[in-house]
Amino acid sequence: MPTQPTHATLSPLRSRSASRLFLAALFCALSLFIAACKEQPAQNQNAGAQPTPAPTPGVPFDGQRAFEHVRKQVEFGPRPAGSAELAKARDYITGELRSYGLNYSTDAFQPQTPVGVRQMVNITAELPGESSEVIIISTHYDTKLFKEFTFVGANDGGSSTGAVLELARVLKARGQKPRYTYWFVFFDGEEAFCKEWDECKNPNGEPDNTYGSRRYVQQLKEKNETKRVRAMILLDMVGNKNLEFGRDMELSSQWLVNLIWDTAYGLGFNKQFVNRSESVGSDDHEPFLRAGIDAVDIIQIQNNPHWHEPTDTLDTISPASLKIVGDVALASLPRIEERLQSRSR
Numbered sequence: 428m429p430t431q432p433t434h435a436t437l438s439p440l441r442s443r444s445a446s447r448l449f450l451a452a453l454f455c456a457l458s459l460f461i462a463a464c465k466e467q468p469a470q471n472q473n474a475g476a477q478p479t480p481a482p483t484p485g486v487p488f489d490g491q492r493a494f495e496h497v498r499k500q501v502e503f504g505p506r507p508a509g510s511a512e513l514a515k516a517r518d519y520i521t522g523e524l525r526s527y528g529l530n531y532s533t534d535a536f537q538p539q540t541p542v543g544v545r546q547m548v549n550i551t552a553e554l555p556g557e558s559s560e561v562i563i564i565s566t567h568y569d570t571k572l573f574k575e576f577t578f579v580g581a582n583d584g585g586s587s588t589g590a591v592l593e594l595a596r597v598l599k600a601r602g603q604k605p606r607y608t609y610w611f612v613f614f615d616g617e618e619a620f621c622k623e624w625d626e627c628k629n630p631n632g633e634p635d636n637t638y639g640s641r642r643y644v645q646q647l648k649e650k651n652e653t654k655r656v657r658a659m660i661l662l663d664m665v666g667n668k669n670l671e672f673g674r675d676m677e678l679s680s681q682w683l684v685n686l687i688w689d690t691a692y693g694l695g696f697n698k699q700f701v702n703r704s705e706s707v708g709s710d711d712h713e714p715f716l717r718a719g720i721d722a723v724d725i726i727q728i729q730n731n732p733h734w735h736e737p738t739d740t741l742d743t744i745s746p747a748s749l750k751i752v753g754d755v756a757l758a759s760l761p762r763i764e765e766r767l768q769s770r771s772r
């Protein structure tokens with residue numbers, strides 16, 4: 428509600444302009460109300476010294492669509508790397524990408540794991556931009572293997588996969604060629620087969636996790652394409668009803684963390700993007716950082732009671748949370764592009 432109009436403190440001579448002011452304020456309040464009803468992201472309320480994030484024109488991120496992608500994946504059941512259920516999820520993902528009109532490629536590989544050789548497949552969809560230089564938006568789509576309980580990974584694997592699919596749809600549907608080329612990457616084999624991610628190593632000394640992203644970066648190196656990738660954005664566990672991301676201050680490129688968190692504050696999401704450090708450990712952004720590629724992980728691992736628990740189920744996920752993440756990502760992209768252009772090689 429607007430506060431008491433200021434005309435009470437004005438002289439009678441100025442009352443006409445005061446009432447005009449009041450009408451204008453009323454009109455603004457009404458416009459804001461209508462905008463809120465349409466669920467458009469509130470614009471920059473407290474961005475401080477940061478420039479106002481560009482509005483996200485055209486097609487909005489649909490939290491409900493992202494949520495339906497999570498539901499579909501959960502319906503397939505547990506989806507560890509190499510399973511028939513993950514193959515179904517893969518068919519679902521590629522079917523969606525095709526329906527958006529995006530070209531995609533798959534890369535099958537067979538790494539050694541502590542439970543033997545497993546078949547894994549990375550998926551990459553491409554949205555060509557004015558520049559052939561690339562911004563990657565990524566997720567893992569496998570779920571962690573548990574023998575002692577059923578683990579469907581609604582949040583861990585499902586939520587970020589749903590969000591990246593919806594981001595791919597929206598960016599393609601907007602119909603404008605972006606400044607940079609976008610790769611939407613779905614990594615296989617992020618999860619360790621041993622209970623903890625750092626519990627065991629493979630006979631060849633390789634870690635028992637991040638199979639897909641390590642393979643991906645290895646291929647970039649072989650094709651001499653690491654320099655082509657200018658930034659990598661990783662989403663992981665982004666659908667909790669109780670959404671709260673801390674900042675990855677150990678590994679992620681801090682300019683990307685700061686830019687995304689400032690954008691979130693500008694949109695009014697201070698409660699969801701909080702100012703504390705998140706202890707991330709190893710995740711799919713790590714191989715990229717080791718190869719000199721700027722990368723950021725948006726992940727809720729602390730304050731997440733369902734992490735690697737049987738309770739990581741659909742009822743803990745909300746379309747509203749997915750939409751917040753989608754809106755922050757979409758509002759951050761133009762600012763990331765600008766920053767990259769200003770430091771272009």
Ligand SMILES: [Zn+2]
Binds near residue numbers: 571583618735
């Ligand atoms: Zn996990």
